[in-house]
Amino acid sequence: MKAIYDVAAPAKLNLFLHITGRRPDGYHLLQSVFMLIDWCDTLHFELRQDGRITRTDLGSEASEALPAEDLVVRAARALQHASGTALGVHIGLKKRIPSQAGMGGGSSDAASCLLALQRLWGVRLPAAQLQAIALGLGADVPFFLSGGHAWVEGVGEKITPLALPAARFVVVKPAAGLPTDAIFRSPGLKRDTETATIRGFAANANGSVYEFGHNDLQPVAQALCPQVGQSLDWLSMQHLQGRMTGSGSAVFAHMPHEMELAVAPGDWQVRKCSNLDAHPLAGW
Known part of the structure; x- marks a missing residue:
């Protein structure tokens, strides 16, 4: 080869x-x-x-x-x-x-x-x-x-x-980025969230695994990068419940049905994405 x-x-x-x-x-x-x-x-x-x-x-x-x-x-x-x-x-x-x-x-x-x-x-x-x-x-x-x-x-x-139901998402990456180290070094970072279980995740009381939990890094990220909060506000204007992924600065929201999105700032990246059944290289 x-x-x-x-x-x-x-x-x-x-x-x-x-x-x-x-x-x-x-x-x-x-x-x-x-x-x-x-x-x-x-x-x-x-x-x-x-x-x-x-x-x-x-x-x-x-x-x-x-x-x-x-x-x-x-x-x-x-x-x-x-x-x-x-x-x-x-x-x-x-x-x-x-x-x-x-x-x-x-x-x-x-x-x-x-x-x-x-x-x-x-x-x-x-x-x-x-x-x-x-x-x-x-x-x-x-x-x-x-x-x-x-x-x-x-x-x-x-x-x-873990198996997840097929779903669509709106992913928003504002122009500003966030270095991961700055978030994890922050004295304001919550580091004692109660341990969850896979069973509790699967049996989420809200009826959707996509509404479970929160992102402990998000409050610190919003303080360091105002565009994170602005991106979440933009999703809220579409009647979507957003949260940050990882250490940001991208945010996302589950999109329960296909919809037209309002115009975002020109230097933001906005995509409609689907989750994958498996990694494209699964089995390699």
């Missing part, structure tokens, strides 16, 4: 995100449901025999240049080192998922890279070893290796597959 083209890397939405504690090493303990949606980056992989790992930025819908050492390059190097292969790769990456959005774009790219390069290089690591590499790259990367929606706990490493 000399190349693999058009590899999809889907974004995620956090249906809720509770911070339940903090470890002695400073890492936060969370509970969340991660849901895959059809807002995807695209990657291309071409085999190199010289062992080099190179990457081309194929452009971004937000006109953001990729850093020289992004998660995709780090993922490729980590797999190359762990597998001992002498092969290399040239990667082309087309970014569509916005950065600093809380949608996991970089983490999804890294996971798709790990899966695709195992096939391109003809290597197969044990699942536990691949998961360890993924967690070393970032807390969200193991989820994107799991193949579908999931209940996620710990620092992101405890993953339980």
